[in-house]
Amino acid sequence: MKKTVLHDVHVKLGAKMVEFAGFHMPISYTSITDEHMAVRQKAGIFDVSHMGEIIVTGAQATDFVDYVFTNNVRSMTANQVLYGMFCEPHGGVVDDLLVYKVNDEHYYLVVNASNIEKDLAWLHKQNSFGVDIIDQSESTSEVAVQGPLAESMLQKTTDYDLSTLKFFTFDDMVVYDHDVMVSRTGYTGEDGFEIYGDHEAIKDIFERLLADHEGLMPCGLGCRDTLRFEVALPLYGNELSKDISPIMAGYSFAVSFDKGDFIGKEALLKQKEDKPAQRVVGLEALDKGILRHGYEVYSGDTRVGHITTGYIAPTTGESVAMALIERAHAKKGTELEVAIRKRRVKVIVRNKKFHDKNTKQ
Amino acid sequence: MKTPKDLYYTETHEWVKVEDGFAFIGITDYAQDSLGEIVFVELPEENEQVNQFEEFAAIESVKAASDLNSPVSGVIVAVNEELEDNPELLNEDPYENWIIKVELEDETEINKLMNAEEYKEHCE
Numbered sequence: 001m002k003k004t005v006l007h008d009v010h011v012k013l014g015a016k017m018v019e020f021a022g023f024h025m026p027i028s029y030t031s032i033t034d035e036h037m038a039v040r041q042k043a044g045i046f047d048v049s050h051m052g053e054i055i056v057t058g059a060q061a062t063d064f065v066d067y068v069f070t071n072n073v074r075s076m077t078a079n080q081v082l083y084g085m086f087c088e089p090h091g092g093v094v095d096d097l098l099v100y101k102v103n104d105e106h107y108y109l110v111v112n113a114s115n116i117e118k119d120l121a122w123l124h125k126q127n128s129f130g131v132d133i134i135d136q137s138e139s140t141s142e143v144a145v146q147g148p149l150a151e152s153m154l155q156k157t158t159d160y161d162l163s164t165l166k167f168f169t170f171d172d173m174v175v176y177d178h179d180v181m182v183s184r185t186g187y188t189g190e191d192g193f194e195i196y197g198d199h200e201a202i203k204d205i206f207e208r209l210l211a212d213h214e215g216l217m218p219c220g221l222g223c224r225d226t227l228r229f230e231v232a233l234p235l236y237g238n239e240l241s242k243d244i245s246p247i248m249a250g251y252s253f254a255v256s257f258d259k260g261d262f263i264g265k266e267a268l269l270k271q272k273e274d275k276p277a278q279r280v281v282g283l284e285a286l287d288k289g290i291l292r293h294g295y296e297v298y299s300g301d302t303r304v305g306h307i308t309t310g311y312i313a314p315t316t317g318e319s320v321a322m323a324l325i326e327r328a329h330a331k332k333g334t335e336l337e338v339a340i341r342k343r344r345v346k347v348i349v350r351n352k353k354f355h356d357k358n359t360k361q
Numbered sequence: 362m363k364t365p366k367d368l369y370y371t372e373t374h375e376w377v378k379v380e381d382g383f384a385f386i387g388i389t390d391y392a393q394d395s396l397g398e399i400v401f402v403e404l405p406e407e408n409e410q411v412n413q414f415e416e417f418a419a420i421e422s423v424k425a426a427s428d429l430n431s432p433v434s435g436v437i438v439a440v441n442e443e444l445e446d447n448p449e450l451l452n453e454d455p456y457e458n459w460i461i462k463v464e465l466e467d468e469t470e471i472n473k474l475m476n477a478e479e480y481k482e483h484c485e
Binding site: 016027028031032033222226288289290292311312314340341343 | 424
């Protein structure tokens with residue numbers, strides 16, 4: 001199993017470790033709920049060094065990234081970050097990712113750890129643009145500092161005025177005494193930053209931030225998932241997959257039909273116009289029980305979908321889920337049932353955003 | 362990790378305490394620690410039959426659901442209903458908070474379980 005540069009730090013902090021995407025990663029240090037609430041109310045720090053980083057350079061880098069990515073790369077300015085997907089011609093998702101624009105001939109792509117190899121192979125297959133595609137994942141580490149106090153904590157470590165760094169932009173800066181790249185992005189629904197650098201820099205920043213800030217909690221992948229879930233951010237493999245397109249999942253804001261041709265455009269446009277056969281919706285349990293990933297959803301005796309992610313939402317205490325449901329049963333207020341072991345639990349369709357984001361716009 | 366000497370244990374991390382022909386059944390310290398915060402217990406009904414090493418309840422942490430298997434066979438004579446509203450009691454004291462009480466069908470089934478020493482080794 002692969003280890004991040006922070007592996008031994010996690011073990012020393014007493015983290016419960018699990019296998020995730022081939023890495024030995026912390027699921028939590030104390031409790032998922034405490035870590036979750038720390039990010040909502042104060043700040044938490046995450047080791048996300050397992051993520052993949054791919055650099056695309058070349059004279060036609062803009063044309064290439066715009067062709068493989070669903071969102072509008074030509075509209076990006078330098079130092080901007082954009083969320084979107086790689087899609088197959090039929091509209092299924094290869095991966096969802098962030099695109100960082102350094103300049104017209106240089107882009108930095110941050111992809112899911114479990115998809116790095118697949119993404120690289122897929123990108124090379126599309127490369128009739130003569131661009132260079134370089135995998136930097138092995139030499140890059142990443143930490144995320146997330147929560148309402150993230151800015152004030154990180155500001156103490158750098159001369160860069162973080163109040164000028166807008167949501168979904170990035171810049172190079174010195175944090176402590178390390179040259180790193182910092183973006184105002186995250187996967188929690190809170191304000192915060194993601195910091196990319198070489199292994200030793202990131203390890204030192206993680207340890208020093210924790211030592212310098214009593215209110216900063218080390219957070220594992222457990223609460224990373226509950227945090228993103230509450231604000232309806234998708235997880236590849238759950239809400240997005242080769243069978244669940246961004247239109248079905250309700251993330252059409254990340255698909256730009258106003259731009260030139262891109263892989264999957266025709267299929268996604270048709271889905272949008274015809275309305276997709278299935279949609280990702282929110283569900284709330286009306287009986288006791290927790291709706292877990294993979295559980296089947298029924299209307300009477302007819303199976304109408306499955307749960308993509310479900311929890312008792314730590315912030316609200318509600319038993320809720322996101323689920324892929326046939327369109328005829330996906331209207332808000334529809335009552336359905338979920339099979340939990342030998343029981344059937346009544347659920348009602350509702351908006352899938354269970355908690356409002358608190359990011360800086 | 363606590364492993365009381367007067368209990369018997371299953372490989373799937375349940376404990377049983379035998380008293381006057383009745384068996385109190387719960388989860389071990391190791392189980393509650395690996396599960397993390399327990400947020401829901403799906404309890405069986407009184408008078409249901411349980412069978413040795415077969416599922417009798419489900420327990421849910423923030424992260425996942427797990428089945429509980431009964432260490433012994435018999436009819437359920439009591440269910441710890443306090444766990445419905447306070448499932449976290451299983452984290453706080455897994456040995457004090459039994460989950461079901463069963464009228465023992467066959468005391469020799471205990472021979473198929475582990476004692477404290479054997480269970481400790483099993484967890485290592």
